[in-house]
Amino acid sequence: MNLMLSAPSLLEKIAFWVLAGGVLGGALITVTRKSSVGALMALVATFCAMAGLYATLSAHFLAVLQILVYAGAIMVLFIFAVMIMNRDEENPIALRGLFVRTAGVIATGYIFYRAAWIVVHERQTDVLATSATLPIPNYGNVASIGRLLFTDFLFPFEAVSLLLLAAVVGGVLLSRPSRPADGGGAV
Amino acid sequence: MPGYHYILVSLALFFIGTAGVLLRRNAIFVLMSLELQLGAGSLALLTFARGLGDQRGHVVAFFLMALAAAEAAVGLAVMVAVYRTRKQIDLDGIHELRN
Numbered sequence: 001m002n003l004m005l006s007a008p009s010l011l012e013k014i015a016f017w018v019l020a021g022g023v024l025g026g027a028l029i030t031v032t033r034k035s036s037v038g039a040l041m042a043l044v045a046t047f048c049a050m051a052g053l054y055a056t057l058s059a060h061f062l063a064v065l066q067i068l069v070y071a072g073a074i075m076v077l078f079i080f081a082v083m084i085m086n087r088d089e090e091n092p093i094a095l096r097g098l099f100v101r102t103a104g105v106i107a108t109g110y111i112f113y114r115a116a117w118i119v120v121h122e123r124q125t126d127v128l129a130t131s132a133t134l135p136i137p138n139y140g141n142v143a144s145i146g147r148l149l150f151t152d153f154l155f156p157f158e159a160v161s162l163l164l165l166a167a168v169v170g171g172v173l174l175s176r177p178s179r180p181a182d183g184g185g186a187v
Numbered sequence: 188m189p190g191y192h193y194i195l196v197s198l199a200l201f202f203i204g205t206a207g208v209l210l211r212r213n214a215i216f217v218l219m220s221l222e223l224q225l226g227a228g229s230l231a232l233l234t235f236a237r238g239l240g241d242q243r244g245h246v247v248a249f250f251l252m253a254l255a256a257a258e259a260a261v262g263l264a265v266m267v268a269v270y271r272t273r274k275q276i277d278l279d280g281i282h283e284l285r286n
Contacts, residue, residue: 008188016188020196027200027223031207036215043219050226057193059233062248069252074222074259081215081263085270097279101209108209112202116195123191127238136240145245153246160253167257171264177271 015056022049036082040075047071059140193234201227214266214276218259225255 008016026046033039047070054063122128138144149157200223207220229248236244270276 012188016192020192023196024199024203027203030219030223031203031211031216036213039216039219043222046223047226050230053193053196053230054233056188057233057237059237059245059248062229062233062245062252065249065252069256070222070226074256077259077263078215078219081267084267085215085276104209105206108205109202112198116198119191119194119198123189127235128191128194129189129238136242139240140242140245144242145249148242148246149249152243156246156250160250164253164257167260171260174261174264175267 012056015052019049019052019056022046023053037079040078040082043078044071044075047075057140058134061140061142061145190234190238194231197227197231197234200224200230212277212279214262214269214278217278218262218266221262222255222259225251225258 023046026042026049029042030039030046033042047066051063051066051071054060054066119128136144204220204223204227207223208217211217211220229251232244232248232251236242236248266276269281273281275281
């Protein structure tokens with residue numbers, strides 16, 4: 001991608017539109033599908049296309065992590081959950097309080113329409129216009145992100161690792177079948 | 188491509204996720220829509236990081252990814268526990284925490 005950053009070339013445009021269409025189409029299929037497994041596969045496709053978008057933003061490390069973590073680990077977790085409670089819905093859209101929910105969706109749609117209008121209106125600013133060259137030579141690769149993670153963001157990094165540990169232990173504790181005999185204290 | 192294209196994709200993705208959270212009743216679909224919303228957030232973060240030439244946006248997106256993993260683990264564990272006792276995961280049919 002480094003060779004194509006001088007101007008939005010035809011190849012870059014094609015890549016962007018294909019990936020953006022994949023992201024939005026996959027998201028729509030995910031939200032509207034009846035069967036859980038079909039929605040999960042659409043979600044995997046969405047995350048793979050999103051990793052491609054990250055790569056076109058020259059965030060290579062995050063693109064690889066997106067494939068590994070989202071399309072790998074989190075999706076396996078979802079597949080196990082679907083295996084445990086696989087129930088296709090008869091009517092996927094909730095009927096109770098449908099008016100309030102639809103009003104909420106319309107209101108959010110209006111908010112996002114206004115936000116999109118602002119973004120289009122401000123598209124000539126430096127942040128939103130195209131950046132012709134990479135800001136620094138090895139922008140977004142593993143070495144520079146890793147150096148940032150282990151210097152400036154060392155404490156948040158360790159805190160996030162503790163958060164993940166707490167979440168996994170909590171998940172095991174929640175989903176374990178409760179046995180009243182052991183008193184629940186010993187893990 | 189200009190950055191505002193990416194921001195528009197991110198906005199549309201977040202809107203689809205919001206509609207999924209509001210309209211679906213199956214808890215698994217709600218959790219998947221939440222993942223879509225988090226992905227839209229990190230797409231916007233990476234776009235602005237590219238526009239500003241600041242790699243700290245990548246670090247925040249990395250933390251967001253870890254947060255999404257933690258959220259999926261805890262949310263799915265809660266849903267498995269609810270399913271074990273109630274035999275359903277329809278969010279409209281679960282009133283245990285009301286009142």
